[in-house]
Amino acid sequence: KPIALTILFGCPVKVLAFDAKPDGNFANELGCRYTEIDELLARADVLSLHMPLLPTTKHLIDEVAVGKMKEGVLLINVSRGAIVKTEAIIEGLLSGKIRGAGLDVYEHERHVFFKNFSDMDFVEHASGVDHDLMLLQSMPNVILTPHMAFLTEEALATICVQTVDNISDFLAQ
Numbered sequence: 818k819p820i821a822l823t824i825l826f827g828c829p830v831k832v833l834a835f836d837a838k839p840d841g842n843f844a845n846e847l848g849c850r851y852t853e854i855d856e857l858l859a860r861a862d863v864l865s866l867h868m869p870l871l872p873t874t875k876h877l878i879d880e881v882a883v884g885k886m887k888e889g890v891l892l893i894n895v896s897r898g899a900i901v902k903t904e905a906i907i908e909g910l911l912s913g914k915i916r917g918a919g920l921d922v923y924e925h926e927r928h929v930f931f932k933n934f935s936d937m938d939f940v941e942h943a944s945g946v947d948h949d950l951m952l953l954q955s956m957p958n959v960i961l962t963p964h965m966a967f968l969t970e971e972a973l974a975t976i977c978v979q980t981v982d983n984i985s986d987f988l989a990q
Contacts, residue, residue: 858882889914906918
């Protein structure tokens with residue numbers, strides 16, 4: 818089944834995965850292999866995070882995890898911002914341990930992205946400045962997007978169908 822990965826990535830790749838509840842069928846279908854988190858961190862050239870934010874996943878990527886990462890790793894987070902400890906990845910980026918980052922989410926995004934700064938005076942506006950975010954935005958090896966990975970026609974249609982199905986199931990009880 819590695820053909821699926823070749824089609825997905827355009828060339829033969831080895832995909833390692835970590836999950837608290839590994840799905841053998843998924844691994845067989847895609848041709849990937851489940852491993853422990855420490856091995857994944859040590860071997861991954863690209864580390865892409867796709868998981869919910871739970872007490873067990875908050876700051877999963879912290880200073881200790883960054884220290885275990887392969888030199889020059891690319892980090893992608895499209896999950897939840899708090900899965901990554903911001904200070905840890907900044908240090909990893911500054912040291913070169915992390916070659917680059919693609920972040921569709923940010924740990925402190927609700928304090929920045931959901932706040933209206935337009936009616937604030939200078940003092941209020943200045944007190945709301947997020948210096949870590951400013952630093953990440955200034956780095957040429959970091960791409961930040963505004964938490965919109967779900968914003969496709971397909972994803973929105975799936976969300977609508979799932980919502981209607983959930984309501985129907987609830988009303989049928």
